[in-house]
Amino acid sequence: xxxxxxxxxxxxxxxxxxxxxxxxxxxxxxxxxxxxxxxxxxxxxxxxxxxxxxxxxxxxxxxxxxxxxxxxxxxxxxxxxxxxxxxxxxxxxxxxxxxxxxxxxxxxxxxxxxxxxxxxxxxxxxxxxxxxxxxxxxxxxxxxxxxxxxxxxxxxxxxxxxxxxxxxxxxxxxxxxxxxxxxxxxxxxxxxxxxxxxxxxxxxxxxxxxxxxxxxxxxxxxxxxxxxxxxxxxxxxxxxxxxxxxxxxxxxxxxxxxxxxxxxxxxxxxxxxxxxxxxxxxxxxxxxxxxxxxxxxxxxxxxxxxxxxxxxxxxxxxxxxxxxxxxxxxxxxxxxxxxxxxxxxxxxxxxxxxxxxxxxxxxxxxxxxxxxxxxxxxxxxxxxxxxxxxxxxxxxxxxxxxxxxxxxxxxxxxxxxxxxxxxxxxxxxxxxxxxxxxxxxxxxxxxxxxxxxxxxxxxxxxxxxxxxxxxxxxxxxxxxxxxxxxxxxxxxxxxxxxxxxxx
Ligand SMILES: NC(=O)c1ccc[n+]([C@@H]2O[C@H](COP(=O)([O-])OP(=O)(O)OC[C@H]3O[C@@H](n4cnc5c(N)ncnc54)[C@H](O)[C@@H]3O)[C@@H](O)[C@H]2O)c1
Numbered sequence: 001x002x003x004x005x006x007x008x009x010x011x012x013x014x015x016x017x018x019x020x021x022x023x024x025x026x027x028x029x030x031x032x033x034x035x036x037x038x039x040x041x042x043x044x045x046x047x048x049x050x051x052x053x054x055x056x057x058x059x060x061x062x063x064x065x066x067x068x069x070x071x072x073x074x075x076x077x078x079x080x081x082x083x084x085x086x087x088x089x090x091x092x093x094x095x096x097x098x099x100x101x102x103x104x105x106x107x108x109x110x111x112x113x114x115x116x117x118x119x120x121x122x123x124x125x126x127x128x129x130x131x132x133x134x135x136x137x138x139x140x141x142x143x144x145x146x147x148x149x150x151x152x153x154x155x156x157x158x159x160x161x162x163x164x165x166x167x168x169x170x171x172x173x174x175x176x177x178x179x180x181x182x183x184x185x186x187x188x189x190x191x192x193x194x195x196x197x198x199x200x201x202x203x204x205x206x207x208x209x210x211x212x213x214x215x216x217x218x219x220x221x222x223x224x225x226x227x228x229x230x231x232x233x234x235x236x237x238x239x240x241x242x243x244x245x246x247x248x249x250x251x252x253x254x255x256x257x258x259x260x261x262x263x264x265x266x267x268x269x270x271x272x273x274x275x276x277x278x279x280x281x282x283x284x285x286x287x288x289x290x291x292x293x294x295x296x297x298x299x300x301x302x303x304x305x306x307x308x309x310x311x312x313x314x315x316x317x318x319x320x321x322x323x324x325x326x327x328x329x330x331x332x333x334x335x336x337x338x339x340x341x342x343x344x345x346x347x348x349x350x351x352x353x354x355x356x357x358x359x360x361x362x363x364x365x366x367x368x369x370x371x372x373x374x375x376x377x378x379x380x381x382x383x384x385x386x387x388x389x390x391x392x393x394x395x396x397x398x399x400x401x402x403x404x405x406x407x408x409x410x411x412x413x414x415x416x417x418x419x420x421x422x423x424x425x426x427x428x429x430x431x432x433x434x435x436x437x438x439x440x441x442x443x444x445x446x447x448x449x450x451x452x453x454x455x456x457x458x459x460x461x462x463x464x465x466x467x468x469x470x471x472x473x474x475x476x477x478x479x480x481x482x483x484x485x486x487x488x489x490x491x492x493x494x495x496x497x498x499x500x501x502x503x
Contacts, residue, residue, distance in 0.1 A: 009355060010090070010324050012177040013207070018462040019204045021180050024090040025312045025320040025356050031088065031181030036203040044172045044201045048143040051146070051197035052170035056140050067111035067166060069193040074104050074186070081154070081185060089153055089182050090319040090355075091276050091313065095246040098153075103158040110166035110458060116457045118167055118462050120267035127498060128491075131474045138462035140168030141243075146219035147210045147233065149225045150178035150322055151279040152188065153379075156432070157440065159452035160222035160245065160461075161186075161200065167461040169220075169221055170199045174213050177206045178322055211236055218242060220461065226375075227401075227446045245460055246448035247441075249375040250281050250403030253396035254430065256297055257389040257409035258290040261312075264428055265408035266300045269381060272406060272430030273309060274359055277318040278379040279326070279449075282404035282424070282431050285376055287383045288372075288392030294385045298363065301383065304348045305359040308379075318379060320355035327354050330378035333371040337362045337382070340369050345383070357437055367395060397421040398444030402444035406430045423447065 010024030010485050014035050021031040036065050037043070055063065056189035073080065081095035091099075104382035118138035122276075124456045125134045144164040153176060161171050187202045194200070203209055207229065214221055223233045223245040226279050237244045254272065256265045272284035285503035289297045308317040321327050338344065344351075347360030360380040365371055386392045386416025389409060393416060396405065402422040407413050408427065423443045424433040440456035442448060451457055477483045483491075 007164070008324050009117050010178070010320070010322060012180075014206065018401060019177060024322045024324070028087070032086075032178050032186065033184060033204040035205045036209050036212070038212045038215075041172070041203050041209060041216050044198075044203050044216055044472065045143055045145075045213075045216040047198045048071055048170040049064055049199060051199045052140065052142050052168075054197045055165075055170055055199045056168040060119060063115075063168065064111045064114065066194050066329055067107055067162070070190050071104050071107040071111065072191040074100065074107070078104075081182075082286060084185055085154065085179075085182055086312075086319075087149060088179050092316055092319055092464050095318070099152055099155045103155045103162070105435065106155075106158055106437050106453060107162040109399055109454075110162045113455065114166040114168075114458055117458045121386060125468075127495065129468075129479065132468040133449060133471045134469040135469065137465045138167070138459065138469065139465050141219035142169060142173050143218045144169045144222045144461060145216065146171055146173045147172065147213060147214040147221070147223045147225065148175050148179075148183065149281075150176035151276060151281065153179035153182040156224050156247070156281075157183070158186070159247075159457070160224065163452060163457040164220075164222065164461040165200065167301075168231055168456050169461055171198075171201070172201050172213060172216075172218065173200065173203070174210050175202060176205075180204050199437050207441070214242070219279040222450075222452075222461075223247065226327055227448070244434060244451035245442075245452070247281070247450070247452065248403075248448035249401060250283075250443060250447050250482070251285050251373070251375055251399045251401040252282055252405045252422070253286040253288060253399070253420070254284045254391050254408065255392040255420070256287065256289040256293060257394060257407070257412060257416065258292040259410040260290075260293065260359045260408035261295055261410065261428065262293060262300060265297060266304050268406060268408070268426075268428075270304050270308070270329070270359075273381040273462075274305065274318060275381040275431075277310075277321055277357065279322060279377050283377075284381065284406060284430055286292070286372060286396065287381055288325050288386045288389075288395055289383060290388050290392070291385055298345060298361075298383055302361055305346055305381075307360060308359050310358055311355050311377075321357055321378065324355065327352060327357065329374075330357055330376055333369075333374065333376045334360060334362065334380065335376075337365040337369045337371040340366050342366070342369065342371070342382075347380070367398065375398070379489065393419045400446045403447035404431065404433065404443075411482070421445070423451075426438060492500055494502040
């Protein structure tokens, strides 16, 4: 187990065999959990395998009933959860409530839709093999490993856990080392409503424990975190051909068209870029604004962002940077943007006051600057003047990431959204897709692959099983050595009859 050298506020440490988390603003100790070793992870997966058989046998109705009880347990203690999220991760209580509400909605959706999405169904047979009945079933993988990040420590892992459980899998969950208490709290509430078997367990520790989970023999690994770690997870899982779901980083762009509702665009850019101190995988980090409205947009954006309040007090708009090491990245991106000819229209180097970073808006930043190319994960926006929305789309798509994004346009919103190379796009809003349980969530390129949420999210955690059953004697026995030359000629005639016409 790796020891973390520093005891700075918010930096998790492993001491006396325990993982200890602390408040990123005050350093107050929040959680203390036995750190899992390789054998603990293996034991958890072994227990989960037994539990998986029991959980799968409950069927859709039995799982739905228990998952809805879990969702109620979370809903009825929402404020307690939000307070813990505030203390361990630093986000405002109001923000935590919104995040947890989204997660609860996802559990309910997964529980209620698992049967209709994954239940057994008949499939129409081919005329050439009409003697067979066809059937499709979606069976659980067995044990799913879930590795989570700290920035949305409830919504993000539940996007995998809720759907994996609804599909009939047992889950071993490794929460981020920055937010183990939140992870433990979610698991404890589940154990209260499903005490019979260890269907959902947590293991605690740093990246080594995540790596052990990749090697543990889980049947699928759902990873959410940075692209760099995602590559390590994939490499580890490749050894055992363990399938991987990879929800990685982003560099989302907003396009502001010349006919956009500017007040709406300003509100969405400020919120989308700075909620949770910008530590949002689908946060807006780049804004491309059509020349005709650039000056008006920028003026209102700076005015609105300057009024945001930062701190841990009640009512603050956003809190500290959760992971102290991230502050160096934010500082580097701001400095690099300015060195390359950019200008801070708000904030700048002085806005970085650990553990806080105040709102920063950078303009005239070249497209090859780190602040445009790399994930910043802070309350910063680059705002770039473009000739029109089409040029905005072209620059937005030049990123190696492709997670979410936003478009503000009165006339061409959906058409522009379709052109953005990303998994999700919000039109005339920001990030609104994440809380929509029926919609899939996931990226392209360096943002990863696979989908959580919605019907695709349920299917992500199930393996399709095809079954054909012979229901009558074959008239044209294609799949048999007993076929005669005459029957083969009849088969050839039938193919021409069925498929011989060009339309
Ligand atoms: N696409 C999404 O849905 C989504 C959602 C939230 C966050 N994110 C991304 O997550 C990142 C922030 O989260 P983070 O800082 O916790 O990411 P991270 O990659 O540092 O860590 C994520 C998790 O992986 C574990 N881990 C570290 N090394 C590992 C290894 N070698 N093998 C297995 N597991 C290992 C960590 O302990 C942690 O639990 C950002 O890039 C953000 O964009 C993506």
